[in-house]
Amino acid sequence: MPQDQEPRPLPTPDSQELQDLVTEAETRAVYQVLYQSRNEPLEMTAIREYVAEITGKSNLQMDRRLRSLRTHFNVPAERIPDKRNHFVYPLLGWKPDADKRTARKSIPGSVRALIFQTYGNRCAACGRTPKDDQVKLVIDHMVPLDLGGTNDPDNLQVLCEEDNHNKQALFAEHQDDVPALRKSLSLPEVHMRIGELLKNMAGEEVPKELIVLVAREENHGDPTKRMRELRSLGWIIKNSKRRKGRRVLSCYRLEHWEPWPPEGPQAAVAGLERARKRSKRFREG
Incomplete structure (x- = not known):
C-alpha cells in the first residue's frame, strides 16, 4: 500500500x-467481538464468552470461525509478553489481497472424524489428549x-x-518470509526445500518449525538428519537455541x-x- 494511501x-x-x-451468523458474531475489541484485543476465553452471549451457543468451533474470517481479514494470534501460552487476537485490517480471495471451503465432518481417528485424539505436537490432559x-x-x-x-x-x-x-x-516459504514449498526434493529456505533467509536464525513445514515429511521428519545430510554436501549450518518468553526454540543458521x-x-x-558403507565394510573386512 502506498504510504499516502x-x-x-x-x-x-x-x-x-x-x-x-461472511454468510454464517455465528462467524459474524465472532467478527463483531473482534471489531468491538480491536483497540484492546481479547484472549480466546473472553472471545468465546462474548460470542456465546450474542448467539446463545457455546460450541462454536472457534478455530473454524477464525479461519473463515482470515480469508479476508488479518487476525493474528499475538503472544502476550511474559505470559506463557496466552494470546490475544487483534483485528488488524484487511488482507492485502482480500478482493482476490474466495471463501475457504469447510472440512467435511467425515474428514474431520477421520483425522481425529488417525491421530488417536492426540495432539500431533505434544501428545496430550482431552481425556488425560x-x-x-x-x-x-x-x-x-x-x-x-x-x-x-x-495436509491435516x-x-x-x-x-x-x-x-x-x-x-x-x-x-x-511468506514468499520464501511459498517458493521453498514448491520444490520437488526435501533437501532443496530446506536448503532454499535457508538460502532465502541466509544470516537469520530459522526456527525448527519452519524447517519442518517446508520439509513436508511424514511424522515431522528429522531436521537434524537433513541438516547433517546437507553438511555432507559442503553446506555449513549452525544450530542454536534461543529463549522466547518461556519457550526454547531450536534454530538453524546458514553460513555457507x-x-x-x-x-x-x-x-x-x-x-x-x-x-x-562400502568404506566401513572394507575396514571391517
Whole structure:
C-alpha cells in the first residue's frame, strides 16, 4: 500500500458488506467481538464468552470461525509478553489481497472424524489428549492455506489449542518470509526445500518449525538428519537455541552453501551414504 494511501476501512458488524463476505451468523458474531475489541484485543476465553452471549451457543468451533474470517481479514494470534501460552487476537485490517480471495471451503465432518481417528485424539505436537490432559483439540493445516495448503487429509493434523496458537504466532512473526516459504514449498526434493529456505533467509536464525513445514515429511521428519545430510554436501549450518518468553526454540543458521549436484541432492546424499558403507565394510573386512 502506498504510504499516502489511507487503510481500507473495516466493515461494521451490521453492514451489508460484511454479510456479503461472511454468510454464517455465528462467524459474524465472532467478527463483531473482534471489531468491538480491536483497540484492546481479547484472549480466546473472553472471545468465546462474548460470542456465546450474542448467539446463545457455546460450541462454536472457534478455530473454524477464525479461519473463515482470515480469508479476508488479518487476525493474528499475538503472544502476550511474559505470559506463557496466552494470546490475544487483534483485528488488524484487511488482507492485502482480500478482493482476490474466495471463501475457504469447510472440512467435511467425515474428514474431520477421520483425522481425529488417525491421530488417536492426540495432539500431533505434544501428545496430550482431552481425556488425560483436559486440552481442546483442533484440526490444523500442516501447510497453511495461505501457503498453498489444501483440505486434503494428508495436509491435516490434530493439534491442541496451545500448539495451534503457538503455530499461528510463529507465522505472524514471519509474515515477511511468506514468499520464501511459498517458493521453498514448491520444490520437488526435501533437501532443496530446506536448503532454499535457508538460502532465502541466509544470516537469520530459522526456527525448527519452519524447517519442518517446508520439509513436508511424514511424522515431522528429522531436521537434524537433513541438516547433517546437507553438511555432507559442503553446506555449513549452525544450530542454536534461543529463549522466547518461556519457550526454547531450536534454530538453524546458514553460513555457507554449495550449488546443487547435477543429479540432485537426494541422489548425491544416497551416493555418499553408499560410499560410506562400502568404506566401513572394507575396514571391517
